[in-house]
Amino acid sequence: MLYPLSYEGWASIRAGLDDAPTLAANRYAWRLIAAIWEGLVIQETLRAALADAGVAEGLDVPAEIGLERPANPDHGDWSSNLAMVCSKQVDGPPRDLAARLVERLGAASIGHVRGVEIAGPGFINFRLDDGWLHDVLVSVHEAGVDGYGRSAVGAGRSINVEYVSANPTGPLHAGHGRGAIYGDAVASLLEATGWDVTRETYINDRGTQMQTYADSLTARAAGEEPPEGGYMGQYIADWAAEMPADADALEWGYARALQDQREVLDALGITFDVWFSERSLVGDGAIEDALERLRAREMVYEADGAVWLRSTEFGDDKDRVLVRSNGEFTYLTPDIAYHAQKFSRSDELINVWGADHHGYIARMKAAMAALGQNPDALDVRVTQMVKLMRDGEEVKLSKRTGDIVELRDVVDEVGADATRFTYLLQSVDSQQTFDLAHAASKQMDNPVFGTQYAHARLRRIADVRAAEVGVTRGPIEDADLSLLTQARELEILRVLFDGPGMVELAAAERAPHRLVQWVRDLASAVNSWYQDDECRVISEGNSAALTQARLQLVEAARIGLAAGLGILGVGAPESMWMDEAE
């Protein structure tokens, strides 16, 4: 590993590992070791130093010492709130405690730290030399596109991510798209952090809506209007025209709808490990088994000729019917069996549902609790609605479905990468306005374009421009990275430092938009750097060593963009010339 660790807290590592009074320092020593192992070490070095200072000051040091990179450069490179958090433990204002801590810190020599100061209500601000950022560059190279941002925090745990789960009675619409791409990105984030992930979708291929769908197809095939309450979209007529005269309308229509859905999902790069058929639960008696388990636990009762689940005992508003008085299951019952089955395959479950299913969460969690499962191991994520716009006007109609916009139309109009990226731009907690024209735009005001463009620019420098002047990037060990001193060069490295933490955060929060935000930040840093004459990679005024150092930076930034986009399922193009893109 490439970190010349000058922090003398190493002494405390050796001395303190079995020294009970310095348990806190001990904990930080181990964290420091782990950080060195993972390559990004500066944060834990500072934490270990702060922990030592705190322990020496007699403080009960918190398990997670607050340490962040302030947005305002006046506040230094790193900033800690330790003195404020611990001020209750001692007499006097936080700034005084901070002063004592800083004094103790000064005694140690901490790698890359040039100065420590107290600011505001008691922040301890560290100023570092640029070397810590050059270390970042090396670690990015070592990780590469396939390793950068990835970690093992979820290792050893399995998780099932269920998304899309649409009725096989027609095409997917734009609302499905949000859940589909969100679920897929969450699955990728969890994979990137070491989880054993199953991507799964549930097919509601049983029940009354299938018969309604079949009746609608049959009616259209006979040249009639669909029955009352039937499916009215133009696609029904189109598909009916394709349907062979002797086909079973339900089975044929089922296959047709599934094929249609699969095509769009394929176009978006979404593939499932498991397509779970609701019917299969009937075949293997899983529904009856689940009911039996609930009965055995005395979680059901009969009333008014129906079978009820005591879901109110687990926080639901009301008890829920499992078997109607006419003897049929409600929608809930097979779904309970399905979730129980998923729990037999994975440690944890994530469901991605549309906002209209929000009210369903409490009863499903209650059902899991009634079965003896931990309801907290079922994480239901709800995606708020999407409104489609084009040039400021709402788009409501689709060619085939009549009343809703098909996902296929979105992909056809803006392309798969832009569709994915645009859906992922915002938190799924907020309603989204998806402007089709904007998402397809080939200008910097479109974040998709700006990000991919940044990657293409880097490729152009590294592959084309360097070759034109007969330069190739050598081994990073031979590069003098200390030549990278320009503000915009260092800014790229700062953003690259944040990447792995952002992936971890985005995975933990199931919030891909956090990673999107980071990728945009990196692209923005790259695009600014690119236009800066002081940062030119290929230039007559540059020494060979400077060119080499900058080529290493180009590759690191490229790795960051490609890895981030890769986890999001968005392409990192080598070129974006219009004629090549079309």
Add this chain to the structure above:
RNA sequence: GCCUCCGUAGCUCAGCGGAAGAGCACCUGGCUUCGAACCAGGUGGUCGCAGGUUCGAAUCCUGCCGGGGGCUCCA
């Protein structure tokens, strides 16, 4: 009525316990130089309102106001 999401710059939205942000729009400036499909600078905000918790609240809690969604022996 109950549950839930949202309310931050003119617009679209991040930030969700630590020292108010981005893009667009608007104003100004920059192409004989790695792609100006670009870049830089500037204007612009009592973070819906009122209490509370905290050394510290856009961020947590409570109540209200405004908007979306849901409350079915539908799926």
